[in-house]
Amino acid sequence: MSDIEIARKANKKPIQEIGAKLDIPNEHLLPFGHDKAKISEEFIKSLADKPNGKLILVTAINPTPAGEGKTTTTVGLGDGLNAIGKKAAICIREASLGPNFGMKGGAAGGGYAQVVPMEDMNLHFTGDFHAITSAHNLLAAMLDNHIYWGNELDIDIRRIAYRRVMDMNDRALRDNVHNLGGVANGFPRQGGFDITVASEVMAILCLATDLKDLEKRLGDIIVAYRRDRSPVYCRDIKADGAMAVLLQQAMQPNLVQTLENNPAFVHGGPFANIAHGCNSVVATTTALKLADYVVTEAGFGADLGAEKFFDIKCRKAGLKPDAVVLVATVRAMKMNGGVAKADLGTENPDAVKAGCDNLGRHIENLKKFGVPLVVGINHFVTDTDAEVAAIQDYCKERGVDAVLNKHWADGGAGIKGTAEKVVELCEGGTADFKPLYPDDMPLAEKIETIAKEIYRADSVVLDGKIRDQLKQWEDAGYGNLPVCMAKTQYSFTTDPNRRGAPTGFDLPVREVRLSAGAGFIVAICGEIMTMPGLPRVPSAENIRINDKGEIDGLF
Structure with missing residues (x-):
């Protein structure tokens, strides 16, 4: 069955029952239907004096067309920890519409290691991204409006540093000219759009600790410069208060559930290739107060996601991770070893060995941060024992265990080995987290x-x-x-x-x-874009409502 077919058959529990697993009272859940809810700011503040649980990061090798399964492993590990009797929750990011309708697909996991409701999560969800887009563009509109009505702040319109955003892949918006059409439309200038997940407002929402901190950070946004090069801030435009109002509900973390009815916090969604790639600080810190083990992910490969998780999120939020799971697949190792995608189903242990250099570099890099790690091999049905053994032997030579995980097919039961290893690493007390560089380095x-x-x-x-x-x-x-x-x-x-x-x-x-x-x-x-484009054949071509009123084509 496809991911969406599996998700449709989920035996979901009312969101109040999921909240009860974490001792969240019903009155502090703001329901969105029966299966998702936001958690009140009042309840989050009441948790301040509670001790933190253990924090586990799931990261991966560099992505390949063969697939890696980082989010699937994050969800599976949360279920696996609960399956061995631990009180665990997961923290992942929300999905952007851009990749959903483009090429990458959704962000709810896969197979029997998914978060539900899958369709809602991959579309409008609770409206957080729309709120972020609206708040961001309100500031852009007020900036242009300020210039139109006399430019009291003496902004140099050649040095406007604030672009607009939209939650879609649209290359036509990367670089354009605003305000054409005569005097009534303002002063023409060059500008452009980024995708919402690259917005500074998205980053702020994901790093802010509460509403007061959110409004201060919004006020600190630099929107332009004067002729003397002095900065003009969002608070100078007087947009920070209204932006915070638009984001008030979006700041509250979203609670949903896995297919095995375990709690999942899904909040925020900056990309890791163009932003910092982590879910919100408020979701992670809330989960740490409510669960004994919290499994979170960082986007893309460890060279981007894990480095930013450690050097930006953990540094800013004062988090100290206890263990890391580095996801790899036999198929990806073969691609790194030179095998074409069409030939990945053929056994080739030598190609696996040749492709392990990418995995090895990530292992070396992660060790620099002082957090113990285990490699999780995400199983595909075409993997052979010899190919899996090639990865395990490679890792053993580098002093790291590699465990085969079958959560995609078997849910939490298929990843118990990694769950037990993660508990061992967390309880071993060997973590000595340190960022890669000090604050005062130039x-x-x-x-x-x-x-x-x-x-x-x-x-x-x-x-x-x-x-x-x-x-x-x-x-x-x-x-x-x-x-x-x-x-x-x-x-x-x-x-x-x-x-x-x-x-x-x-x-x-x-x-x-x-x-x-x-x-x-x-x-x-390099050539990285903060506004992606759609591929030749976008996924949107295959997304539709079927005769039963169900959504087809999401993945």
């Missing part, structure tokens, strides 16, 4: 540290203009911010076709952006 050196330590680049190409910009931000008091790298997810390099563990390359930084409200510097590398 910004250019932070970029170079990530590029050399994680990607293994020989050097970083930063032209004089970019170095001057970084220095100006340091002089303005932003030098202690972490760096968020925007880079292709498919390779350690900026070339998406270079698989494995490449060496002998430079990392070109094309642009840097200051996200003063979110609290990080974005370094845009």
